[in-house]
Amino acid sequence: MASPENSSLTHLAAPEGVAPGTGYTHVVTGTGRLVAVSGQVAFDADGTVVGPGDPAAQARQAFENLRRCLAAAGADFGDVLKLTYYVTDVAHLPAVRAARDAYVDTARPPASTAVQVAALFRPELVVEVEALALVRETSG
Numbered sequence: 001m002a003s004p005e006n007s008s009l010t011h012l013a014a015p016e017g018v019a020p021g022t023g024y025t026h027v028v029t030g031t032g033r034l035v036a037v038s039g040q041v042a043f044d045a046d047g048t049v050v051g052p053g054d055p056a057a058q059a060r061q062a063f064e065n066l067r068r069c070l071a072a073a074g075a076d077f078g079d080v081l082k083l084t085y086y087v088t089d090v091a092h093l094p095a096v097r098a099a100r101d102a103y104v105d106t107a108r109p110p111a112s113t114a115v116q117v118a119a120l121f122r123p124e125l126v127v128e129v130e131a132l133a134l135v136r137e138t139s140g
Contacts, residue, residue: 025111049125084129087116
């Protein structure tokens with residue numbers, strides 16, 4: 001995780017008149033280079049599904065794939081301003097949150113949206129996670 005003092009992000013957990021969220025921030029803003037990471041699913045490096053039908057295993061793999069994608073762009077989870085979760089059943093959200101909490105600073109969580117979908121692009125997949133990050137520009 002990026003340390004908060006190095007973050008280009010400002011977290012507004014509860015804007016006036018908006019009930020505070022649990023496990024997410026309502027508004028995250030900042031300046032820098034935008035990094036958009038496509039939805040990640042539970043594929044290993046060879047394209048094999050990890051944990052078919054197992055939301056916990058799939059969420060862990062999706063977050064590990066996000067970590068690798070962010071790193072390829074010079075970012076980490078401390079730079080993430082927004083996560084979007086797609087699940088085939090909202091009952092999978094506790095598993096997604098547990099995986100998220102292993103990667104995200106829970107004191108400064110990103111904005112997030114969770115959406116239940118009828119299906120993902122392969123029937124054995126039950127979780128997909130995408131990210132938007134903002135990386136501080138360095139001079140030099």
